[in-house]
Amino acid sequence: MNSIVATLVSGILLGSLYALMASGLSVVWTTLGVFNFAHGALMMIGAYAAWTVSEGMGLGLLPGILAGVATAALCGIVIEYLLIRPFYGTRHMLLVTVMTTLAALIILEKGAQLIWGAKLKQLPRLVTGDVSIFGATISWHEAIIILLAPIVLLLLWRFTAMTNRGRSLRAVGQNQDAAALIGIDVPYAFAIAFGLAAALAGLTGALLGSIRFITPVMGSEPLVKAMIVVIFGGLGSLGATAGAAYVIGLLEAFLILWIGLYWTPFALFLLMIAVLIFRPNGLFGRA
Amino acid sequence: DVVKIGVLAPVTGKQAADGEDMVRGAKLAVEDLNKAGGVNGDTFEVVVGDIGDASADAVATAAERLLGDKAVGAIVTGYASTTNFEIEMMAEQEMVYLIAGNSAQTAGIISPNPENFGTVWSLTPSYDGYNTEIVPAIDKLVADGQLKLPNKKVAMIASDNPYSKGIAEGMTKAFEAAGWQITQNDLLPFGEINDWRAFLAKVHQDPPALLINTDYVSANAATFMTQFMENPTNSLVFIQYAPSVPEFLTLTKEKSSGVVYNLLGGVLPREASPRADELLKKYEAAYGNEPGSYGIMLYEEVMIYADALKTVGDPAKRAEIGAAIGKTDKVTAVGRVMFDPKTHLSVQDNDHVPIQFYQILDGKRIMFYPPQYKTGDFKQPSWMK
Amino acid sequence: MSEPILKTSRVSKSFGGLKAIRDVSFEVAPGEIFGIAGPNGSGKSTLFNIITGIPFGPNAGEVWFKGKRIDGQPAFKIARMGLSRTFQKDAEFPDLSARETLAVSAVFCGGLDRRQAAERSEEAFALVAFAPHRRDMASAGLSVFEKKQLMIASALVSKPDILMLDEPASGLTKPEIQALDTLLRNVNAAGVTILLIEHVLTLLMSVSQRLLILNQGQQLAEGEPRAVMRQPDVIEAYLGKRTQ
Amino acid sequence: MTSSLRRFAPLLALALLLVVPFLATDSYTRHLFIIAFIYAIVAANWNLSLGYCGVFNFGHLTFFGVGVYTAAIAAKTFGITPWLAIPLGGITAAGAAFLIAAPVARLKGIYVVLVTFAVSQLAMQLVLSQSQITGGGEGMVRIPFLQLGDYSFIRDFKFGYYYVALGLLVLSTLFLRFVVQSPFGKALLAVRDAQDYSTARGISVSRQRILVLVLSAIFTGIAGGFYAIYLRVASPEVFGFGTMSLVLSMVLLGGVGTLYGPIAAALALTFLTEALAGIQGFEEARFIVVAVVMVLILRLAPGGLVSLLDRLRPSRPAS
Amino acid sequence: MTALLSVEGISAGYGAITVLRDLTLHVGRNESIGLFGPNGHGKTTLLRTISGLLRASAGRIHFDGADISRQRPATIVNAGLVHSPQANTMFGDMAIAETLELAAFAPRARAGAKQRMEQVLTLFPRLAERRKQLARTLSGGERQMLSIGCALMCDPRLLMLDEPTLGLSPRLKEELAEAVGAIARSGVPLIVVEQDVEFLLALTQRLYMIEHGAVSREIDRNDGLDHGQVMQLYFGQGGEA
């Protein structure tokens, strides 16, 4: 009983983290049709920027998180401008942007190592202390993440699905010319979409920086997870991404309980292949 | 002439922190040698071969580059590949190669034909000590009344890599032979582990007297310790290697007070070894931070080479230098180094390179075993009843 | 009427709640030009889709071709049996030249070897009057009309029994439509049965020997073109007041 | 004139490569060529599925890894002569590709990325967990090396290995040339660009995709086998992300859907990174430089390196 | 009175390919014009250049007195110059209702968007039936309706239609002609590119024939040419009638 509750809680925590990691990736994918391999690196930049302001300059954690979000957003906009924009509409755009975002990943990772060195860093937590939920202990910081994730997702969903500004981001991804001809400023929309996604990455990174360690390569595992979540959910919508994040989080937690940490990735991958064979458009994807 | 010292190190990639230590250690040694006027008139220079993510071709390419440089007299490393396969390349070209990596692999490659590996020597002693010595060390603590254990159960978790897994298997045998009961024996995939709670939950169901984690990655170990402390069981926590990395302390802070670890071929505590104290001070003066083991070990490797070069004279006679290294008998920061001709590993016992048991107490490392180096006493961790 | 070369019996296709095709049965005789018309969204293209299995077959009903039941067969096999179609939205293989497009089609659809394929390609090019000096450039650079010619030629190169054309005249100028008219007659004269979806009435009325009108997925009328077009319900649903 | 240059450029390049070992007598330079040749084979064959057929196969390095372990196990565990162990890698890799291809053939676009990526992770897990066969994380070392009669391929400063690697590259290139110039190869482009239209022309999209995966695996697996025999080691890093992105960059830089592009890019990238690696204190920065160069090439020559050659020709008259 | 739109000596093309060469034309404030000519001779390219999707390499374009030749499409749309492109596939993964709402994106189009939506849905009842259907699953004609509907949602002051009847049934063509005619009469001039002569003649007062990227002939229907003569000219382009 107790272990079921503990597993549930840790599954939901994992799901919340995955949702945060994947939402930005999903925004860029569903709007611009770009698979951003630098997404994890943007998380890392967010974490380092937060660390520099919070610990390096001693200005405190909240200003740090803000700095992390802002820095990542800025990096995102620069990446979009230099590495993505020139390739919109070219023949092999998907592949070429895979490469340019991989290049961005390399530049950010190696650059971070040059700036901050290879040693691990960590941010303090938003709130210290632990909290017990039906007998399962997690830190307050993690509890806050569990609460925060759905809020962020909801706001993001409202924005992209319900507002014209948000829809315009999707429109430019699907048909630039048509978008321009109904009065959408295409370059601006691209910048907004990418900046928004990068800001989300920055926030995620700053939050992760307190429960994991900040290293130049800290983004690679979240990137893989985000990628799995986004594709597994089905590429159609943010809702699908969120759903997949929690499904995978819970699944992972219970698999760990049942078959142990060692075989969990194995089982998870196998399961995903199976799901995609039977639902070729992802778990929640539309046919 | 200038003799180049090649350093094979992960300067970029996941292990870059280790790589940085290695390069700095070697550089420090070279500076010292040059300041003293070199050896027989030869001065030294460091060249780095970055092995990046340690894939076989990256290691081979870096090694080839160093090997191809005629001015390179010796290559030193902490570790390069996960398999140590580059040893073969070094032996083929009679390159002097000093390594401080996984000694089980090293011995595996060398011991079938030690005569073919005349230039390859390992500062790390045999890992057998990791497997066996923990049982007598714990027994002694209990016998001395410093540690009270609730039962004779042990829970183990290891990461799926040769080092962790090998040690965990060895320990399991040793504990079973001593009549302990193994309650958990889990294996994790190698890599980043962010959530140990599932394993800890299982530990809670049957709390053991001893909880052993052989995952040596310091970030993983730090997470493990933090999550263990969220809801500790009445168990002594032993973590392999990781607590010796300076970062572990900064990351875990007060949460790690009480944890035990051991080291084979590690740098001795400065209180116990004047040599270690001297080198650590030197390193800190040069780089402003305390190095991990590799910073000091690479320094010593370069010095061992320099000594051998001094006796042989000509840096081109690498086979002879290799033979000279094999005859080393030198007090270093890791203990008195002599090499075993059968395995080319340094000799391990309390009078040579010892196994060192430490406990972290209030942010300090206390070495409590072996007695001749001991810097303090073991204390029952605060979370244990 | 002789034994039909193509026959559907009560085929249906629905998308979610929408019944795009409902119980449609018709027969096409060998050698005829069979026109299909109807309001936008009445299911004409969907009918082509379910007959050829690209990209989906019918939910219910049967499709018979040359006396064999073909619904449920893999689409590429249906094509190889001799049922060639084109698409409403122009399709092309942008990196292949016209010659290569025909060669691929001849080898895969017609089961020919390379030499035969080359010969057959010449015939097909000639049939659609494809300009010789444009045959070796990448298809992406062809003009609208040339792309249509190529699409038809590649459908013909495998010597199909039936050629199915989905709005081939859309976007063409009058002279081009005239050329298309001639082309279709030539193809038909060479023994190929043609199914033609078309909104351009001049072409449709000029070449069709029989006409099927679809409305909301159902058969509204079928028969001799001029007679069909005079039916009040056809005028109401499809032609509008003035066009008569 | 220019088109004949285009035809003879590969032959000219081959002639140059044939004399390299006589000009570069040190084992380091030869080693770099050998590694570049191996990657060139892997990249060029990857391009067959990725570039020509549009299958976003992110598990291509799995085929390489299968080749590596096949040759390692065959030569070391079963004592099969390395000369046979290397081609054996091609056979098992093709078999593995066939297994993967069945599920992949049904999927579209980016979904293929996930499944193939997942498969490559599974393969790595499998290698790690079957340690009694594969050596697990420890890998396998001391794999037998090539010998020809009394001539041993080690300690000859890699003279022999150079020609074996070059020979494999030539074979692989001839094979790829044959494939892409056949109607089958043309049909790959058709499937990539217009699936429904291809189906309507009697092409089975899934059969094409399955075949292309299997064909692309053959020489990739052989290259893997050679890699194991040459370096005498098999370790799980071959399945890693780093190797994958390196080879991917070769495909894209060289030019998607071109025959010689990935080969040129493999050589260029290998030597560029190595040239920079020699510079002290530049270890991080060199990756940044390479990344920036990569982006610049992609911007200036969207068709890849080989399209730069085309630029030299007078541009086609506008139609 | 100045022209509403004047295009003076523009040249434009794609990369190294020049399509438009020194093309000049104008649209008055109370007239609609038609463009015709063989395929591939630059009609679409002209509209794309006017709406800012392509940048002219030479020449000037003025709309309502302002030079728009260097403006972004978004600015041009917001000025009321709206272009409904040829064979537009719209936003494949967006539903009809969403797309139409979004189409009133330009600030000037926001006021009265509800009303215009009503108009569009009355003109194309099929769109009202299928509010939730994704654009990529629409039939050819339905897609054309959506595309024109979007242009109308932009509250045009000058409406450019590129082959609007492509794939429409005869009846719908007729209805479209009526509706667009009504829009024109309400004071929104049109530029129509069409292959369907009837449609073109029903809506426009002046015709330009575009050949090889330039105006090869201008036909003013008020100049006393009768219907038959216009038809003659129109088909003169290719030979037979």
Ligand SMILES: Nc1ncnc2c1ncn2[C@@H]1O[C@H](COP(=O)(O)OP(=O)(O)OP(=O)(O)O)[C@@H](O)[C@H]1O
């Ligand atoms: N995949 C789909 N999902 C949902 N509805 C669809 C799908 N495909 C077609 N439809 C609908 O089915 C109906 C029939 O479409 P179809 O394309 O067959 O029309 P059509 O008769 O060819 O029209 P047009 O003359 O405009 O091309 C249309 O209303 C269309 O919106």
Ligand SMILES: Nc1ncnc2c1ncn2[C@@H]1O[C@H](COP(=O)(O)OP(=O)(O)OP(=O)(O)O)[C@@H](O)[C@H]1O
């Ligand atoms: N994106 C492009 N890149 C290169 N050339 C193009 C591009 N788009 C059009 N062209 C070329 O420009 C020329 C003019 O094309 P445009 O579409 O303007 O003609 P059009 O008169 O509208 O023809 P249609 O009646 O077929 O629509 C054609 O030769 C075409 O091949």
Ligand SMILES: [Mg+2]
């Ligand atoms: Mg249709």
Ligand SMILES: [Mg+2]
């Ligand atoms: Mg046009």
